[in-house]
Amino acid sequence: MKFGGTSMAGSERIRRVANIVRRQQAAGHEVAVVVSAMAGETDRLVNFCREANPLYDPAEYDVVVASGEQVTSGLLALTLQALGCQARSWLGWQLPIHTDDAHAKARIEGIDSEALLASMAAGEVAVIPGFQGLSDANRITTLGRGGSDTSAVAVAAAIGADRCDIYTDVDGVYTTDPRIVAKARKLKYVTYEEMLELASVGSKVLQTRSVSLAMKEGVRVQVLSSFIDDDSAPSDEIPGTLIVSDEELEGLDMERQLITGIAADKNEAKLILTRVPDRPGAVATIFGPLAAANINVDMIIQNVGRDKGETDVTFTVPGADLLRAQTLLEAQKEAIGYNRIITDGKVAKISVVGVGMKSHAGVAATMFRALADRGINIQAISTSEIKVSVLIDEDETELAVRVLHTAYGMDATDQAA
């Protein structure tokens, strides 16, 4: 079980979490719990580090920020004990959770689970701070912001857990953002690949790294809400959304939909370089400098220009990198040989995702027709194995998502569905 910062924010909420944990143990499960710091605490600690030293040593930064999860793990153990559960905390350096030495963005290399398993078998709830580990140099490391999801999946893999339940402030993964589409349906199942595509395009329920790790290690992950605190005994039925492999899903979900979900990402910006010479190597002179500057380029479209031997190149970068990308490319104007740069920060990427998507043709055709019927202009298109994405005007984001949700027959027939 993993609980995020909102669930751990203060004594009252920790008591609620302890109750959820206690009920799982009472139902006969051996339980390990991974916790985040109280909401706001990591920001407070990061701020202290910045004030101490703007160019902070990540090893000391880790000493400071890892304390937030240390506090909540001790407090959850204490609260569980108050409810009559045996419980103890296991800090990252105590297990230990081995990581590389890339402080502030470390990767987990392995977890010694022997003591943990013995403690759980003896009836103790194991409480483990997320986000932290230990380097070979015996120093505290942290996994980068949001790393507690990854900690939870890694612990679940290390102890061979039947399931990794990640409690959040939403009750599952939806076909699309319910704030945009009232008729969005909660998915009972989703595959790792679909979850990755949905996460990377804006449905930030889980940290992407944790989903990749779950896929690699075959950990069954459930996303569910920590704010549903009913007193019914827990069962093995799934109140949230279960994230599983494609193979398991085939056995579980007979009536699969073509499309699993629709995601929107407003955090995109478009650049067009006009009249780029249409010769070998021209594109490399554009994207080489961007890659060197660690700017991720997402969609790329090359249009045939009006004049022979020239072409317009359109591509997208994260909105936060737009100015940096533009400055870099202006410095390279001579080398690339383009005419001018047109930028647009007000674009959105809409993606339809589904492993059931046998061929893109049908999915794409439905998409283009539905958008065209509402006069929404498509500025760029890209596809992956299980996804078709289009770039549109940011103002039309919500309209596009609603139109597509209906077009693919995903609207819930009633609120309870």
Added chain:
Amino acid sequence: MKFGGTSMAGSERIRRVANIVRRQQAAGHEVAVVVSAMAGETDRLVNFCREANPLYDPAEYDVVVASGEQVTSGLLALTLQALGCQARSWLGWQLPIHTDDAHAKARIEGIDSEALLASMAAGEVAVIPGFQGLSDANRITTLGRGGSDTSAVAVAAAIGADRCDIYTDVDGVYTTDPRIVAKARKLKYVTYEEMLELASVGSKVLQTRSVSLAMKEGVRVQVLSSFIDDDSAPSDEIPGTLIVSDEELEGLDMERQLITGIAADKNEAKLILTRVPDRPGAVATIFGPLAAANINVDMIIQNVGRDKGETDVTFTVPGADLLRAQTLLEAQKEAIGYNRIITDGKVAKISVVGVGMKSHAGVAATMFRALADRGINIQAISTSEIKVSVLIDEDETELAVRVLHTAYGMDATDQAA
């Protein structure tokens, strides 16, 4: 060097501390620094523990409260780095600082200093969180409130430090409380024994345990202020008060005073049991139950009663234990056979302390005459090797301290003395 919570409260103050440390290093010293949590932080964490579980497991309590010093040690290392010093934090479990397993009140058993000494010899400032250690069971322990002074002395002993400088919010140890006597003088030297007597009777500059440890390990301790931040190069001259052995003091301070300091303690309460049968074992029936209830009895006076075969017994207990002591003794009324209990919570103990005190007679005579001249009534007297204490009415505390400070010739002749 050790810095308390007030000195570590916030980025600005930590920068001031870092400057003090940097100047010591620049003067050619190898430096280890022990830090407290930010002022108020430990209270905040203790409060979380209480909310989680009023009967908290001290092992988990230690996990939570030790985080405060972890944060400040990382922040001081970061701040020192910002000033161009090499620095790193060494947490209690990293050195480790071995303690017994008495969680929340652990005792230090030893410190592995090898890595610490190597790091310091390589030019790194070692930053060590106070208050925390590691048990044989590989769990975090804490030393009890105020334990950081003890940590500092233990680290100084382990690395064979020339001196342990404890920076506080006062600039040294005074002949008496300067808030009571404006002419109180700062002492240049004081012995461990004197410091213990002064501390245990109310001059709470250092934690008593840390002074005992310094005496046992022969660590020279200096108390000085962290709020004097002059930019003059540090020298080996002593701006604060140096606490040393009796032997060292004889060499240092040729013109020793008879009396080193005067302490007042209002945290006392007096009980009188009247007409206790004057027979063997009677006193045991009074103090046995108090000892069993962990109530410390300090001064004891037995007066001959008016009637033959009976006596009045007067004694003092900590003010906080007065009601408990009274209740216990009332339950034992039959067994003890006294007539009635008279209690007085409004008393104060005034002590004159000094290793130079060759015999008590002269010191006591001066004391009694000076107090009598001002009409201050002495309710009880007790003496130790280096101390004479009297119990008086609490309202006369400040008057008595001023009168005695003058009587022993301790008043400063000018403010600079």
